[in-house]
Amino acid sequence: MKYLLLLLLATAVTASEQDTARSILETSGVKGGLIVHVGCGDGKLTAALRANDSFIVHGLDADVTAARQRGLCGSVSVERWTGGRLPYADNLVNLLVVGNEGSVTKEEMLRVLAPNGVALIGGKKIVKPWPKEIDEWTHYLHGSDNNAVAHDRVVAAPQRLQWEDRPLWSRSHEYHSSLAAMVSAQGRLFCIFDEGPTGVIDPRIPDQWKLVARDAFNGVVLWKRNIADWGWRAWNPRLESVDWRRMPSQRTALPATIARRLVATGDRVYMTLGYQAPVTALDAATGRTLMTYAGTERTDEIIYQDGRLVLCLREFVEPAGKKARGGQRAGAATVMALEAATGKRLWQTAPGAVTPLSLAVSGKNVFFCDQNGVVCLDVASGKPRWRAATGDVATLIVHEKVVLCANQKQLVALAVADGKTLWTLPGAKGFGVANPPDLFVADGLVWYGNGKMEAQSLTGYDPLTGKPARTVDVGALITHGHHPRCYRSKATDNYLLLSKRGVEFIGLNGQPHSRNNWVRGACRYGVVPCNGLLYTPPHPCFCYAGVKLGGFLALAPGGADVERGAESGERLERGPAYDALHASRLRLANVPA
Numbered sequence: 001m002k003y004l005l006l007l008l009l010a011t012a013v014t015a016s017e018q019d020t021a022r023s024i025l026e027t028s029g030v031k032g033g034l035i036v037h038v039g040c041g042d043g044k045l046t047a048a049l050r051a052n053d054s055f056i057v058h059g060l061d062a063d064v065t066a067a068r069q070r071g072l073c074g075s076v077s078v079e080r081w082t083g084g085r086l087p088y089a090d091n092l093v094n095l096l097v098v099g100n101e102g103s104v105t106k107e108e109m110l111r112v113l114a115p116n117g118v119a120l121i122g123g124k125k126i127v128k129p130w131p132k133e134i135d136e137w138t139h140y141l142h143g144s145d146n147n148a149v150a151h152d153r154v155v156a157a158p159q160r161l162q163w164e165d166r167p168l169w170s171r172s173h174e175y176h177s178s179l180a181a182m183v184s185a186q187g188r189l190f191c192i193f194d195e196g197p198t199g200v201i202d203p204r205i206p207d208q209w210k211l212v213a214r215d216a217f218n219g220v221v222l223w224k225r226n227i228a229d230w231g232w233r234a235w236n237p238r239l240e241s242v243d244w245r246r247m248p249s250q251r252t253a254l255p256a257t258i259a260r261r262l263v264a265t266g267d268r269v270y271m272t273l274g275y276q277a278p279v280t281a282l283d284a285a286t287g288r289t290l291m292t293y294a295g296t297e298r299t300d301e302i303i304y305q306d307g308r309l310v311l312c313l314r315e316f317v318e319p320a321g322k323k324a325r326g327g328q329r330a331g332a333a334t335v336m337a338l339e340a341a342t343g344k345r346l347w348q349t350a351p352g353a354v355t356p357l358s359l360a361v362s363g364k365n366v367f368f369c370d371q372n373g374v375v376c377l378d379v380a381s382g383k384p385r386w387r388a389a390t391g392d393v394a395t396l397i398v399h400e401k402v403v404l405c406a407n408q409k410q411l412v413a414l415a416v417a418d419g420k421t422l423w424t425l426p427g428a429k430g431f432g433v434a435n436p437p438d439l440f441v442a443d444g445l446v447w448y449g450n451g452k453m454e455a456q457s458l459t460g461y462d463p464l465t466g467k468p469a470r471t472v473d474v475g476a477l478i479t480h481g482h483h484p485r486c487y488r489s490k491a492t493d494n495y496l497l498l499s500k501r502g503v504e505f506i507g508l509n510g511q512p513h514s515r516n517n518w519v520r521g522a523c524r525y526g527v528v529p530c531n532g533l534l535y536t537p538p539h540p541c542f543c544y545a546g547v548k549l550g551g552f553l554a555l556a557p558g559g560a561d562v563e564r565g566a567e568s569g570e571r572l573e574r575g576p577a578y579d580a581l582h583a584s585r586l587r588l589a590n591v592p593a
Contacts, residue, residue, distance in 0.1 A: 013048045021048035027125065028118040030095040031285040032222040033215040036060065036088070036112070039099025040078055043067030049097070050076050054222045054286075060086075080575065088112040089162060089556075091532070092218050096120070114217035115531075116187050130187075135492075137184045137530035140259040142490075144305040144361040145398040149442045149491040154532030156495070157505045157514035158555030162533055163219035168550035169198050170522060173540040176232055176254055177523035180209070181271075182537065184530050185264035188284055189216040191537065192227065192262055192271070207231035211262075211271060213287060216531045219554060223287035227273055234275035254524050256356045257312075260301035268340070270302050270309065279311065281340070293343045300333070305361045308346070308379065309338045312359050312368075315351075335359065335368060337382060347382030355393060357436075362398035365416065369393040374405055376419060386419035394436035402463045404446060406439045411448050413466060423466030438498075440491045443508050445469050447496060458496070458506065470508075477504055477513045487526030499526060502548070503534070518547045519555065532556070 025031075032054030040046040040059025046067065050057045053075075059067060060081035067078040081087065086108055093112045096119040098104055106126070109119045113128040120126075135152040142148050170178035171194060180192040195208040209230040213222040235255050263270045268290065269282040278296040280289055293309070300314040315331035333354035337346040358369035365385065366377040373390040377383065395406040402422065403414040411425040428437055428449040438449040445460030460470040478500055485499035494511055498504040499521065505514040521527035522537040529535075534555045541548070 013044050017044045017048040020045055021051065024049065024095075024097060024120060025051055028095050028120060030118055033094030033114070033220045034058065034092060034218045035095040035097065036086070036093050037097045037099070038081070038086075038104055040064070040067055041099070043070050043072050043076075043078055046078065047072060047076050054220070056218075056220050082573075086112050089160070091115065092162070093117055094215060094218070094220075098122075114187060114215070131532070134532040135530050136186070136264075137182075137528050138265050139183060139263055139303065140181065141357075141397075144303045144310075146357075146360040146395075147397040147399060147441050148488065149440050149493065150530045152492045152530055152532060153494060154557065155492045155529040155534060156511070156557035157516060158519065158534050159558035160556050162217070162554040162556045164554075165214070165219050165221075165552040167195075167198050167538050167552075170194075170538045170540045171196055172199055173542070175540070177525060178540075179522035179525050179537045180230075180254060181259040181262035182525065182528055182535065183262055183264045184216050184528065184535075186266060186284060187216050187531070188222065188264070189214045189531075189535065190262060190264050190269055190284075192230075192258075193537075194231065207233075211269075211273075211282075211287070213269075213284070216533070216554070219552070222285070225273065225282070225287050229274035229276065255300075257300050257314075259525055260303075260312075260357065260359075261299075263302045263304050265304045270304060270340075272296075272299050272302075279309065291343060293338060295345065296336070296338075300356070301359050303359060303361050304340060305379070307340050308361075309340045310359065310361050310366055310379070311336045311338070312354055314354070335366065335377070335382075337366075337379065346380070349377070349382060355396075358393060358396045360396055360398050363416070365398075367396060367398060367403060369396055369405070374403060374414060374419065376403075376416075388414050388419035388421070390414070395439045397439060397441065399441040399446075399463055404439060404441070404463075406437045406448065408437065411437075411439070411446075413446075413463070422464065425461070425466060436488075438489045438496075440489075440496065442491045442496065443493045445508075447491070447508075460508070472506060472508060474506060474513065477506065477515055485521065485526065486523055487521050490527060490529055492529050495529075497527065497529060497534075502544070503527060503536075517544050518549055519553075520544075520548055 035049050035055055035057045037046045037049060037059045040061045043059055046057055046059035057076045059078035062082050064078040064080050072078050090111055091114045094114055094117050096109055096113060098121040101121050110128055113119060115128055115130045117128045133153040135150040137150060142150055178194040182191040190213050193210060193212050195210055197205060209227040211225040211227055215222060261272050267284045269284050270279055273280050276298055279293045279299050279302060281291040283290055296311060298313045299311045301312040303310045312333050312335055314333040332351040334349050334351050336348040353370040355369035360367045361379060364379050366379050368375055374388045376385040378385055390405050390412050392407055393405040397404050401416050403416055405412045409427040413422040415422055425448060440447045441463060446463050447460050457474055458472045459468050462469045487499055489499045490497045494508060496506040502517040502519045507513055519536055520539045520541050522539050527534060527536050536553045538552055
């Protein structure tokens with residue numbers, strides 16, 4: 001039916017409108033998202049602007065009678081608009097086409113345009129620049145340095161909804177998480193998601209794993225790619241022989257490194273389009289395959305930095321007995337570096353031990369952990385620089401001149417230059433279940449899990465000396481009751497985003513703390529703070545069901561847009577039928593007009 005409607009709309013559009021629409025899209029460079037046509041008239045050009053399924057088009061005009069008679073609805077729709085303030089949230093529109101110059105102020109255009117969005121007014125083109133105050137999230141742990149901290153000064157406790165999408169819930173609380181990975185770059189949001197039926201735990205019903213690209217600021221789906229050889233049958237094939245009615249809970253059975261299979265940077269997306277498949281580079285705007293890298297089968301982790309791909313290729317071992325429920329175990333691994341543009345192999349290490357999630361790249365160095373400690377290699381040649389004996393490491397991040405290594409026993413700071421120990425702190429637990437200890441460098445200080453869920457304060461340490469530099473009073477924000485979430489905490493330079501009941505915002509620079517029990521992240525993955533927004537994928541949790549939000553959500557803080565709308569008193573507009581309906585009600589009530 002959808003395609004029939006598109007065909008009917010297309011046949012009603014003349015070649016002239018199609019040519020004009022094609023010229024507008026080529027001039028703008030916009031390849032998907034939300035288009036707004038101000039002064040849409042009869043709607044012919046409005047309909048032609050939806051060149052493919054990557055677009056949603058909305059037309060505005062003082063008189064939309066003719067456009068509505070054309071049957072425009074759904075992905076191409078129109079709305080009555082009499083001028084002034086555009087009926088959109090801030091940072092929402094990708095392409096704004098204005099028919100009459102002067103009908104919309106430049107200030108108002110820039111308000112509704114998403115970063116990198118385009119406005120075309122006659123022959124003039126305006127591009128909204130990317131704000132310096134917001135950040136991307138290109139890897140599982142933000143960047144190549146494993147420091148899960150967005151350099152984003154806009155993200156704050158959510159007060160309004162930017163956009164939402166379905167499904168409302170992930171598949172089941174007892175099934176593996178529907179979200180395997182999520183990253184964002186250049187105003188696009190990419191996720192590996194299982195679109196199988198919600199609420200179904202019967203493994204006889206197959207998974208439907210897909211790589212989905214959305215516009216990060218309005219949620220419009222830009223494209224999808226099917227992913228074969230994915231899901232529990234790929235990473236735990238022993239369960240194929242288990243009676244499905246006796247299968248163990250799979251909600252935490254995703255491989256630890258599965259979220260490291262997806263990286264977005266610039267106009268490219270890198271991932272393995274199958275559990276044992278090689279790395280593939282995709283066009284971020286269209287999903288088209290650009291290159292498949294030979295010899296990269298079994299890639300388990302992907303990192304991009306300065307034109308290089310640094311990969312961890314890993315063998316997997318089938319566990320025996322009860323250990324089988326946790327999926328395949330990580331075996332011997334090699335680290336490989338490639339030129340991202342050409343696929344040329346730069347170097348590769350001999351097989352050995354590489355601790356999952358420990359691979360990091362910063363500056364001229366590659367870091368990872370083996371069974372005995374931290375290894376540092378030259379990123380250009382792969383030659384060893386140094387090795388430091390630290391024992392097992394659960395969390396490794398790099399910050400400028402320091403490598404920080406944490407486990408349940410201690411936090412060790414090593415010098416990037418030579419691997420020498422700079423300082424240590426005693427062991428601490430994180431705020432999550434089945435997660436390594438929380439460890440961040442935010443606002444220039446080291447924040448480390450303090451071991452007490454109901455802590456009254458948190459301490460930030462100097463990265464070079466380990467000395468306490470700032471204490472943040474938390475008060476009663478972290479309260480007794482309920483277990484922590486099963487995903488890692490995240491952070492920005494302004495806030496720690498803890499994962500106790502929902503999302504607890506701890507202000508690091510005097511910002512007010514905030515507890516958001518009604519916001520929950522996806523199992524094992526959690527939430528993502530970037531683009532000035534907080535992204536929360538569908539989850540299977542049922543606690544706080546009366547207030548907790550469901551669906552794929554982009555949540556925004558308060559600000560000028562919310563305050564301006566509340567103060568103006570003009571959030572509701574009386575439409576053309578208001579007077580007639582009002583008079584009708586008066587007659588029914590026998591009240592004189």
